[in-house]
Amino acid sequence: MQFIGEEIRKIRKEKKITLKQLAQETGVSISFLSQLELGKCSATLQSLRKICDALQVSPTIFFEQAPQDIKTTLPFHYENLAPTIVAAPFQPMLVTLLPNENGSQELTHLGYEFIYVLEGELAFSYQEQKRVLQVGQHVMFSSTESHIWWNEGEIPTKFLLISSL
Numbered sequence: 001m002q003f004i005g006e007e008i009r010k011i012r013k014e015k016k017i018t019l020k021q022l023a024q025e026t027g028v029s030i031s032f033l034s035q036l037e038l039g040k041c042s043a044t045l046q047s048l049r050k051i052c053d054a055l056q057v058s059p060t061i062f063f064e065q066a067p068q069d070i071k072t073t074l075p076f077h078y079e080n081l082a083p084t085i086v087a088a089p090f091q092p093m094l095v096t097l098l099p100n101e102n103g104s105q106e107l108t109h110l111g112y113e114f115i116y117v118l119e120g121e122l123a124f125s126y127q128e129q130k131r132v133l134q135v136g137q138h139v140m141f142s143s144t145e146s147h148i149w150w151n152e153g154e155i156p157t158k159f160l161l162i163s164s165l
Contacts, residue, residue, distance in 0.1 A: 079094040119158040123152045
């Protein structure tokens with residue numbers, strides 16, 4: 001996931017944000033951010049979301065620019081479903097999680113999320129209450145409350161994620 005780290009560094013420098021400032025904004029350590037930017041460690045879904053929120057960018061930008069051979073090896077993938085629309089107050093994304101992809105820890109961020117499962121099943125925890133969403137099921141919630149989603153199944157999970165910004 002070195003390309004993600006490189007892109008984070010580029011955006012951070014363009015916005016004139018120091019590692020220390022980004023660490024304070026995200027609650028992620030400076031050493032983790034440094035290792036991530038150098039390609040020596042990988043971002044989880046949650047750490048990537050926190051970094052994107054702090055940098056005011058969509059997580060889809062990292063996947064749109066990734067070489068195709070790298071895209072197929074990632075445990076998760078975001079695809080922006082409306083790449084030409086930049087001023088909308090929400091963003092539709094297609095998220096793919098490989099089997100047993102664990103998001104590691106619950107998080108909170110501004111806005112709302114709407115999830116609709118297209119393939120597989122999605123484990124979901126909101127305010128520490130777990131449920132599993134099947135194909136065709138959906139949920140909408142305030143993302144300011146503690147939440148996490150992950151794939152504990154044997155096949156890839158695909159879902160529509162509409163996230164307000």
